[in-house]
Amino acid sequence: MxxxxxxxxxxxxxxxxxxxxxxxxxxxxxxxxxxxxxxxxxxxxxxxxxxxxxxxxxxxxxxxxxLNVPSISISVPSKAELKEDISSYLRPGVDLAISKRRAAGETAKAELDADAVSRGMGASTYVSSMKEREDDDTQSDISIMEAQYTATLAERIAAALEKYQSMSLQAQLQNAQYAYNAQTTAMNLASQWFNSYMNNAAKAAKNSSRSGRSGLASKNMSTLDYVRFVSGLSAPERSMLYNSGASEWVMMRTELEDALGKDGYRTVRSAFPILGSAGVKSISNKNYDKARDTWRWAR
Known part of the structure; x- marks a missing residue:
């Protein structure tokens, strides 16, 4: 001892x-x-x-x-911006209707004047009274149009604000779901890596005990080393790692499965897919050649 x-x-x-x-x-x-x-x-x-x-x-x-967690952002316009936008397509129709109503009023007054002249009445009090009544009717109709326009504009603005608020809430809920999914993925994969880490540590301790503690440092790659290697590969290289029958790639794939376990290997494949880096940011900026050299050194 x-x-x-x-x-x-x-x-x-x-x-x-x-x-x-x-x-x-x-x-x-x-x-x-x-x-x-x-x-x-x-x-x-x-x-x-x-x-x-x-x-x-x-x-x-x-x-x-x-993990590149997606996020939805909704740009909610202000009430003033909505008013300007909605008015831009409501107001022209209202202005046209008002213009037509005024023209109709002027036509009616001209007809009253022509009728009075034909009857020899001239500018009588009766004719003036009828023309004033026509002006009042015209203004009343225009006021109604303006009131209807104001009510419609307010209704459209309220509906638009409600729609944007609903969209914003949906975006927040979706973002929360995205974040939860990412956290769940991270938790599951971290558990896989941690279990592998603990198993490897136990094996290392056992081997160290059997060897009488030679004092030599282990050259085994850590779990993160393996993951950095996979993350540093290009899409074609990941395809070779996951699917190639070439001896070098089979050797790497076997070592990866042994280090991470079957479940851990499948999770890594899911986190770092063949289709480029969509949805995943590289953990390391090491290029492929350097990563492969690191792999070979560790072996």
């Missing part, structure tokens, strides 16, 4: 001496005696649990940031 841990306890990767243990104990806030035992292990498990939640949040934030 090594001198820096008690029987039945296993130190994390990279902890290969009493000095390493003391460094961790200082970090964990326990007695720094250089021996990995029950107190240090309990503190480390609490630390690992908190760190795991941080890792899950990191996955969730990364995925949510990579």
């Amino acid at each position: 090594a001198s820096y841990y008690l029987k039945g306890y296993t130190t994390p990767d990279g902890v290969n001496s009493r000095a390493d243990v003391r460094e961790w104990q200082n970090k964990l806030g326990v007695k720094a005696d250089g021996i990995w035992g029950p107190n240090t292990q309990a503190a480390y498990e609490r630390y690992a649990s908190a760190n795991s939640m941080s890792k899950f949040q990191e996955y969730y934030d990364t995925i949510l940031g990579a």
